[in-house]
Amino acid sequence: MPVYDYKAVAPSGEVIQGSMEAISTEAVIARLQSEGNLPLQTKEAGKGFNLSKLMLGRRSMSAAEVGQFTEQMATLLGAGLPLDRSLSVLADLSENDRVKKIVTSLRDKVRGGEAFSKALEAQEQSFNKLYVNMVKAGEVGGTLDVTLERLSVYLANSKDLKDSVVSALIYPILLVVLAIGSLILLLVYVIPQFTPIFEELGGDLPMLTRIVLAVGGVLQSFWWLIAGSVFFAVYAFKSMLADSVKRRRWDGWLLKRRWIGDLVAKLETARLARTLGTLLTNGVPLLGALGIARNVLGNTVMQDDIKEARIQVQSGGSLARNLAASGHFPKFALQMISVGEETGQLDAMLEKVADAYDREVRTTIDRLMALFVPLLTLLLAGMIGLIVMSVLVAILGINDLVA
Secondary structure, three states, X not given: OOEEEEEEEOOOOOEEEEEEEOOOHHHHHHHHHHOOOEEEEEEEOOOOOOHHHHOOOOOOOOHHHHHHHHHHHHHHHHOOOOHHHHHHHHHHHOOOHHHHXXXXXXXXXXXXXXXXXXXXXXXXXXXXXXHHHHHHHHHXXXXXXXXXXXXXXXXXXXXXXXXXXXXXXXHHHHHHHHHHHHHHHHHHHHHHHHHHHHHHHOOOOOHHHHHHHHXXXXXXXXXXXXXXXXXXXXXXXXXHHHOHHHHHHHHHHHHHOHHHHHHHHHHHHHHHHHHHHHHHHOOOOHHHHHHHHHOOOOOXXXXXXXXXXXXXXXXXXXXXXXXXXXXXOOHHHHHHHHHHHHHOOHHHHHHHHHHHHHHHHHHHHHHHHHHHHHHHHHHHHHHHHHHHHHHHHHHHOHHHHHO
């Protein structure tokens, strides 16, 4: 059976940790609970990678660390531990000095009489406005443990969506890198080996061979210029995105593209719906929730749409109707939001929209990658075949060259 490492809080309040053999994580949790302990963390021994060792200069908590902190805080508060005691447990539990320092600072401020949300606000590099406002709503309603539990689910769902997009892109990116590397290797190191042979034979080489040799010669002689041009192009593109006006033009151009625009709109709608629904569920007013949710979006054009819709809602307008006026949000999402406004269940409808578009985004990306990878493979094979053919054509014509 596999061995699992665990951390838990004993009935006395002491943090305990150790290892045990079990068939699954659930079995470890059940055993700890049967012994009267409160499980905090379980993982298979030897698994996992601590990125914090590579982030020596980082001063804030990573998204994964914030998610773990939120989940553990919800567990401790749900078990009845006071807020300062929960923070103290997590500070003692942390193996990362950076995280330990942040949690200790939160605990000290809470013990000094400061509100938890106010203490979190001081750590704005780790906890964004959405997080702080949800905690503030939980404090006002006296449901901080439930709020943190919902916040933990929200962070987990957001991370899952982001991870699914990144995971889907890893293989195509690696394939592109390998393709470019293979072509450069052939053109710069392999093909030039035949140049002295062809020069010694004399005569006119086939057009295809001359083109390939010329490309290889350019890469050999001017690689520094090509590399510099690529670097400059990347730098220029980043500089363009840093300019607010040019960024809006770029984001607007993306939304107008047939395939990528639809994907961007669905991805941003999923983010908006998940954030807005979570905020409303935790008692944040709609206007405040719109102001916070707007900052979650990555597309500046859709951010402006939310800003304009917020102004109209403040004047008594309908959220669904004003979002529809922009023409950037999917019709299904708008219909669900409209139903939510009519029935007074906007938060529930937004959660359904978020779930629906999370699935749709994953499906769309999977389909695009399923089409893109074979096409890229065929393109790579064709280009390599063309290069090899250029050499074979020249070799097969050696008799003509000698003559």
